[in-house]
Amino acid sequence: MLAGKNKTQLNSTLPESAPRVSFIGDLSSPQSLLVMVLLGSLLAIMYTLLKSGVQYFDWVLLGLSGMFTIWCLLGAAFILHLLKPVFNRLSTAATASCCFLICLLWVSCVAVLGQWFIHGNLHGVTWIFDGWAILEVLIVAAVLLGVGIRYAYISLQYRLREQSSLHARLDALHARIRPHFLFNSLNSISSLISSSPEKAEQAVEDLAALFRANLQNGMSIVSWSEERDLCERYLRIERSRLAERLQVNWQHTDLDGDVLVPSLLLQPLIENAIVHGIQLLPAGGVVNIVAFKNDDMIEIEVKNPVPTALSSGDGNGMASENIRLRLQALFGDRANFSGQLSNGQYRAKVVFPALNASSEGLL
Secondary structure, three states: OHHHHHHHHHOOOOOOOOOOOOOOOOOOOHHHHHHHHHHHHHHHHHHHHHHHOOOOOOHHHHHHHHHHHHHHHHHHHHHHHHOHHHHOOOOHHHHHHHHHHHHHHHHHHHHHHHHHHHHHHHOOOOOOOOHHHHHHHHHHHHHHHHHHHHHHHHHHHHHHHHHHHHHHHHHHHHOOOOHHHHHHHHHHHHHHHHHOHHHHHHHHHHHHHHHHHHOOOOOOEEEHHHHHHHHHHHHHHHHHHHHHHEEEEEEOOOOOOOOEEEOOOOHHHHHHHHHOOHHHOOOOEEEEEEEEEEOOEEEEEEEEEOOOOOOOOOOOHHHHHHHHHHHHHHHHHHOEEEEEEEOOEEEEEEEEEOEOOOOOOOO
């Protein structure tokens, strides 16, 4: 029975790779929109200075050119954002070519409409199409687009290298199992084989589940119920060694089981609480685990007693660095990790945005 269960567990598939980094980036973010407005304003100021100079600065020309450049930039960004699902299925070269042609076509449309508005409506004269003026605008736009697409390509390569480096570092941290935990677990299993074969069998299954989780990608996302089950397996192994010295108090009444969390986010915190707290105390202690949803954020806290002589940084470096890197990679500045030692209690707290099964790009 044991061999059958373990074979099923160890044959589980690894998660799919991380989503592809987009060539055009996130054009709908507030930061991108602000950059485009500022860039359009700067281009309008430069054009007005070249046309009228500083002494006879033409404010009307500045307003018209500013409106033209901002319409070109924001309109092109909107079109590219709508076509982003199509671009994600194309190669980088094809995406760059399509972006170049689409942006030129949009600029030509805005230029024609601008001519009609200025000459036909604003000045009240008969509008005559000026092809040479449109050609001048398209030449300038083509040069600027070429520079912009080249910058986007270099930025893409930089992001890909950065992502690859980050994933390699996360996977290395994620896959490290403390040698002392493995040795202690095997010793506990060995002592249980003769006295309690059922408990020994359960301990082997739990150890296999922990190894399988460590073999997963460092960016994996799992449900809260799966993460808690993995932590319960780890705690069963440690209880076989620490017995009544290890007490755990779960408080998660406000957190549903289908809420998604990064894999192996909680287990390293519990391991630190035991290795650098509970097992060093002759009488043991209680590990308090609190998890709840606060608006659109998930908060998880692990608190445990520690020996008086223990400093806040002892033994928590690898787990803390692992968690900080993964939270930064998944959620950016919206996530936070903190650790604090106060009054003989060490408290580790993780805060990150709430996810569900339909969260884009995470499953």
